[in-house]
Amino acid sequence: MQNKGLLTTFTVLFALAALYALSLTFVANGVESDAKDYANGDSDVEYAYLDSMSSEEVYPIIGYTYGELRTKTLNLGLDLKGGMNVTLEVQISEVVKALSSFSKDNAFNQAIIDAKTAQKATNADFVTLFGQVYQEKNPNGKLSSIFYTLDNKDKLSPNATNEEVLAFIKEEADDAIERSFNVLRTRISLFGAAQPNIQKLTGSDRILVELPGVKDKVRVRQLLQGTAKLEFWLTYENQEIYPMLAQADELLGAANKAKASVIDTTVTDEVLSEGTAEEVADAIETLVDSTVNSAEEGTASLLDKIEGAEGESSDSNAVATPEQSFEDYAKDHPLFAIMRPAIFQDEQGQYFPGQGPIVGYVAIKDTAKVNSYMAMKEVRALFPPRIKFLWTAKPYDDEGKFLQLLAIKVDNREGKAVLEGDVIIDASQQFDQFSGSPRIDMAMNGEGANKWKHITADNIGKSVVIALDNLVYSFPTVQGEISGGQSNITGNFDIEEAKLIANILKAGKLPAPARIIEENVVGPTLGQESINKGMLSFIVALLVVLAYMVFYYSKAGIASVIALLANMFFIFGVLASMPQLIALTLPGIAGIILTIGMSVDANVLIFERIREEIAAGKGTRLAVADGYKFAYSSIIDANVTTLLTGAVLWFFGTGPVEGFAKTLVIGIGTSLFTAIFITRLIFEFNLNKNKVLSFSTKLTDGAFKNTNINFLTNRKKFYILSGIIIVIGLGSLLTKGLQYGIDFKGGRTYVVRFDNPVSTVDISKSLESLFETSPETKTFGDDNQVKITTTFMIDSEDENADDVVEGKLNEGLASLSSKYEVMSSQKVGPTIADDIKTSSFWSILFSLIIIFIYIVFRFKKWQFGVGAIFALFHDVLITLAIFSIFYGILPFSLEVDQAFIAAILTVVGYSINDTVVVFDRIREYLGSFKKRDNEDVINEALNSTLSRTVNTSLSTIFVLLMIFVFGGEVIRGFSFALLIGVIVGTYSSLFIASPIMYDFTKKIDKK
Structure with a gap:
């Protein structure tokens, strides 16, 4: 073997590099395990422990701290570790x-x-x-x-x-x-x-x-979508604004009365209290002339009514006289029925407006209605021209139901605040020295410090509002001039919230709003389960393949076992050495497992060729040398085509598809190296020691040696069989269609696990009124786990839409008798869904074109390329047909999504791998037996590769069965598509691709 020393040196260095990369992960995992033990289930304590270890040296040999190690370890994807994946x-x-x-x-x-x-x-x-x-x-x-x-x-x-x-x-x-x-x-x-x-x-x-x-998805959304528009505003005093609010309330009430009695007696009195903003605006515009005089009565009459009030609303503490019901009061006072004005009662029972900028208290559910009232031009005409109203960011009450409304003074025509966040140069979370509560400290640049000094000096005794993205976080009363540019935001913060806001301020504001159009959230519980199931399927698949190789190839099988184990070691070493480029995902584990099955192919090709050379009478050493030499062409061709498919997946794919492609490509590279070189080293070592090498057991010796199947004579029967299946499939595709996942149609999906088995019908009914339409609810795995899919608010541009939908989901699920946990969620906006469909189409088309070009180039005859492409279309159509026919029948998901496209492309890669090996032997035989009839030569070539085809297919099918059985519900449909594709691909390489190539060659020869 040439360059043996160089290759051995490379292997040793490669192994040391992989060992080093994996050791970093091992040490980091040890620290994280200690954190879990220390925290005893408390995630905050665990986070604090790891945070404290960031600067501690935990790898003494190299001197790495945990903070440094954390960025250099094997990167687990969201589906294994939990977390969020968003497209903004x-x-x-x-x-x-x-x-x-x-x-x-x-x-x-x-x-x-x-x-x-x-x-x-x-x-x-x-x-x-x-x-x-x-x-x-x-x-x-x-x-x-x-x-x-x-x-x-x-x-x-x-x-x-x-x-x-x-x-x-x-x-x-x-x-x-x-x-x-x-x-x-x-x-x-x-x-x-x-x-x-x-x-x-x-x-x-x-x-x-x-x-x-990450676990707190609400804060991540705030982190990513918040523009961080920090503003400092001067304020009006409540005493200045309250009389105008009273006038607005009287104006709305008078309009309500006139609407009912003058304009149209058929219209109900709830127009102003329950109607849309447009309906209210129309009423006001028509009635303004007749109601302004009524509004001029001012606050006196309202205070008289409030003074004797006893009734109250359920949410906003609005009041009515003893003679009035709340409904009647709401007709007369639409604004104050949903806003409790900032007025208070003294010891003598007299009402007076409170001090400060707070003008009212409103239930969160009523804030939109108040906004619509305050936006009306007739109402705004009652207030100063440049006033604006802002809500507090957090509820002020213990139950979390009410927000405060503040009156903001705008002193310039541009509508800008007196000071903006671009002057902030640093921000950090600290603790208040008196209350001990978290707060946010800010440092300003020279310009900001100077402005802040003048603002505070000119407004002693008054409030200054500090607002972030138009929500008020703090409105302290200025006690004296503040110089030096230091300020802080206090509020009802917890530590993590204060850190989040400080980080947003420190990073600066976004130049334009960013909206989440795709989101994938995986809970840590599901992540751990995915790891367990992924590793179980990985271990079982590996053991099955190893046992089969030893059973069939005896001592040579043991060499392939060593090569496969080395292959796994190198794959994980490469993944651990490039954490920033590649994350290990559950589809990635599937890719590695599939690599096990496909890497066996190289060993099978070599071993079968060695067996042929031994059967031809050659000695073992020469048979080994010639076996490797003659197998190289098939191995290279087969792996290059699969590599091309993986590259297309890597380029076009995102998320799970990309994760699968990356591990597949890495696995192909390492498996080629281990299958060709490491097994050769083992054989050379044994031959040099004069040890006997065996390539079969008593049970497998001579297997497939005397097969003589006439593939071409019966080809029309197989054409008819495939045609019937494809026609039935096309009929199903045209009538029943496919079950598209949200990747292709857009929407939101939630996987929810209950303590007890649940009825999907009951879940749909409980959510129907909340989601406006009944969501699609299906059992997902066990009968206590469901997948809920809805398009509710998927087109909304409201940055809080995700939180609103999840709130309604929890409201509906809470009405059921069983406790539950949302294991994962996914959101795909309509634009993203269209893009995924487009990229999926081009990835499939592009991969077919590349494969056709490669085959024509390698085999120098276009008939080989036509046969391969026909077989690929055949395999894809049958896989699609099976998914169409059996969705809704089989007890697991057969959704067509990104993972399914990855499966289709992998089937394409596997099928072409198998076809290329067959074609390679056909080309060899046609070149060696030029005088014999082509039909006989091709039949003999197909029979000679049957052992390799069956062994490779069986080992791959064993692997995919393990993924299907043990891999978990998340990738069951994906593994089913691969399983069907491999079976169909093996069939097509023998009974479709080669016969079609023969038919086209025969037509050319006749001409």
């Missing part, structure tokens, strides 16, 4: 609006709306879509008239063409995405998640964020 879309529409200085041009604003709608059906960037829409609707429109502003005059010419303006917008948009990416990366690094991953998705406005191990 930067709202470039807001950047475009800002660049136009929020132009009121109708054509411009309509183009923005139309471009946002178009973006839901394509993955094109927003600026391109905006330009196309604007040009179509306004062919003579000049964008320069909109974007040539005071802020842009140095970057744009007043006579710039539309193309030049769009180029300018694109440059600014790309800059906004880049800055958003940097801000998010900084926030994530400060958040403390282990081995986070963040990357821009090329050619789009999207950013992918992976946070393994």
Whole structure:
């Protein structure tokens, strides 16, 4: 064997590198195990323990601290470790609006709306879509008239063409995405998640964020979606605003009366208290002239009514006179029926407005209604022109039901705060020295410190509101001038919340809002179960394959066992050495297991060829040398085609598909090395020691030696059989279709586990009214676990939509008698679903084209390529047909999703692997027996490869059966697709690909 010394040295170095990489993981896992034991189930204590170990040296030999080790260990994906995977879309529409200085041009604003709608059906960037829409609707429109502003005059010419303006917008948009990416990366690094991953998705406005191990999804959403727009506002006093609120309440009440008695007596009195904002606005606009005089009565009459009040509402503490029911009071006072004004009673029983900027207290469920009242132009006319109202970020009461409303003073035409967050240079979570409660300390730059000094000096005794993303976190009363630029935010924070806000402020604000359009959340319980099931399937599959190889190939099988174990060691070593590039996922484990089955193929090819050489009368040493030499071509061809398929999956795939592809590609590389080189070293060692090498047992000696199946004579029977199955499948596809997962149709999915078996019908009924339509509910695995799928609020642009949907989910599930746990959740927006469908189509098509080109190139005859492609289409159609026919019948999920596409492409790779090996032997025989009839030569070639085909297929099928049985419900449909594909692929390589190649060759020969 040439270069034996060099290859041996490489093997030793490779093994040492893998051992080193795995040792880092082993030490880090030891620290984390100690943390779990110390915490005894308390996740906060566990986190604090690990945080304290970050700077402690835990690997003395090398000098690594735990904090350093954490970024260098085997990276477990979300499905194994738990955590979140989100795709954010930067709202470039807001950047475009800002660049136009929020132009009121109708054509411009309509183009923005139309471009946002178009973006839901394509993955094109927003600026391109905006330009196309604007040009179509306004062919003579000049964008320069909109974007040539005071802020842009140095970057744009007043006579710039539309193309030049769009180029300018694109440059600014790309800059906004880049800055958003940097801000998010900084926030994530400060958040403390282990081995986070963040990357821009090329050619789009999207950013992918992976946070393994995180548990608080609400705070992660706040971390990622919050723009971090920090503002300091001056305030009005409640005494100034209360009379105006009273007038607004009287105005609404008078309009309510007039609406019922004057305008239309058929309209109910609940219009103002229950109607939409548009209905209320219409009523107010019509009645304003007749009701203003009534509103001028001021506060006196209202205070008189409140003074004797005894009734109250269930939520907002609104009051009615003894003679009035609450319903009657609500008709007269729509605003104060849902807002308790900040008025108080003194010792003499007299009511007076309270001090400070708080003007009212409102139940959280009523805040939207209050906002709609306060937004009406007739109501706003009662208040100062530049007033604005902000809600507190957190409820002020112990039950968490009520928010406070504050009156904000806007002293400039631009509507800006007196001080903004861009002056903050540092922020940190600290503890208040008096109360001990968590707070957020902030340090300002020189400009900010100077402004803050003047603001506090001019407003002693008054409140200053500190708001983040238009929610008030603090409104302290200024006690004296504050110099030095130091300030803090106090509130009802817990430690983690204070840390989160401090980190957001420290990282800076996003230049444009970012919205989550795809999300995958896996709970730690499910993650641990996935590890257990994945490892069980891995161990069982490995043992089955090893036992089979020893049973069939005797001592040579033992060599393959050693090679396979070395292969596993190298795969995990590579994964551990590149944690930032590759995370081990459950589909990744499936990829490794499949690699076990496929790596056996190289050993089988070599061993079968050695057996042939021994049967031809050669000595063992020469037979081994020639066996390796003659098997190389088939091995290389087979693995290159599978490698090409894996590369396509890696390039086009995301999430589970990408994880599967990466481990598959790595496994192909390491298995080639171990199967070819390590087994050869073992054989050389035994031969040099004059030990006997055996390549079969008594039971397998001579197996498949005298087979003489006439594959080509019976080919039309197999064409008919396959045709019948495909026709039935196409009929099912056209009538029944496929069961698409949310990857392809969009929506939200929740896997929920109950303490006891539950009825899917009962679950659907309990959620139907909350979700507006009945969700799809299916048993998922055991009868106490279900998968709930809904499209409720999937199109909503509200950044709190995810929390709202989960709140309704919990509300509905709480009504059932069984306790439950949400094991995992997934959200896929409509835009993402369209992109996944598009990328899936192109990945399949591209892989087929690449394989066809490679086969034509390698075999120098296009007939081989045609036979292979026909077989691939045959395999894909039959797999799709089976999924269509049996979904809803088999007791496990047969959803078509990203994992299914990965399975289809893997089937393509496996099938072509098998076909290429067969073709390689056909090519060899056709070259050696040129004078014999082609049909006889091809039949003999197919029979000669039968042993290899059966052994490789059986070992792979054994492996996939282990994944199917032991791998868990999450990948059961995936492993079923692979199992069907391997069986069909083995059949097609013998009975479809080769006969079709023969038929096309025969037609050419006749011509």
